[in-house]
Amino acid sequence: MEQRTLGSTGLTLAPLAFGCAPVGSIASIRQSTKAMEKAFDLGINLFDTADMYGLGASEKVLGQVFRSRRDRVIITTKCGYVYSTKLKLVSKLKPLLRPLVKRISGVKNAAARTIKSETNQNFEPQYIRESVESSLIKLGTDYIDIFFLHDPPRTIIERDDVFQMLGTLRDQGKIRFIGVSGEWDVCLELMRPEKSGLGVSVLQIEMNLLKQEAMDRILPLAKDSPIGLIARQPFGHGTVLPALRGSDRLTRFKLQDDPRRLAQLAIRYVLQSPQITSLVTSMISPQHIGCNLEALEMGPLSDTEQRFCRSWADEAESSNAS
């Protein structure tokens, strides 16, 4: 599989990466383990988790799956969200709740809303240190390849003490590279040359057909930046494909209104930018893994596909803005 180099880190990544948000939450440990094994066997080498995914279960499962071949995968995790005691108690009911979340439409979104409302943020340096220590234990490793601040507000990227702590953890070898995973406007700020002293090596940003402004603002700057760029959520967490399906524009451009083709188009649209090293998506079912990896074999977008995507994305953005 093609490999791309991540900014000035020297890390080489497959263009698709495995998002571990469903691991140990909506996907069971068995399903998640199978999906990770399959993705790894097919050439995926970056696995992106966070301390909050599955309320800790995601890091544990990821660590268990790759414990015996740690040097063959790039593990990224994040800190910043803190969940309430109520949420910790509810997490014990996960095995009972999982079938409901899968079967009853709307329950998945309701669960996501509950998690959000029961979650606060903490980026205090001491908390960051404790989070790194705790993630190392859960992952069963002695280093984290990229450690991201998870959705920090703008005020946090102004704080030198936060980045000094991350620098110390990097100097101690607990993390290899410092990253920020967040809103595109906060990330844009971090690409300014004045911010280079903070030591941020990697940014992770949502980029898809419904996030055209993020792509237009970030990608030109990324060309000359030493910071490596990882994109995430080609399907906009389930919003892109329903919006694409049934579009009149597909007929006008003589493109197939076929779910598999559209998923592949969504992936290829983001990956056509050479500034993006890897694209993180959640894919648990073998069908999704197969479909998404097949997209990598399909080559660049044709002129027609390119014109379709751009005009569709622009229209989606302007109707969003109005």
Ligand SMILES: NC(=O)c1ccc[n+]([C@@H]2O[C@H](COP(=O)([O-])OP(=O)(O)OC[C@H]3O[C@@H](n4cnc5c(N)ncnc54)[C@H](OP(=O)(O)O)[C@@H]3O)[C@@H](O)[C@H]2O)c1
């Ligand atoms: N702030 C942050 O740092 C942040 C925020 C969000 C996500 N993330 C990272 O990004 C990853 C991806 O996020 P996400 O799951 O929200 O967004 P996403 O990758 O855009 O959406 C994934 C969903 O799309 C569907 N899907 C996947 N492959 C498909 C295919 N070939 N055809 C049709 N549908 C397909 C699946 O939904 P169904 O299973 O329901 O069909 C899957 O759960 C996460 O796992 C996490 O690692 C980071």
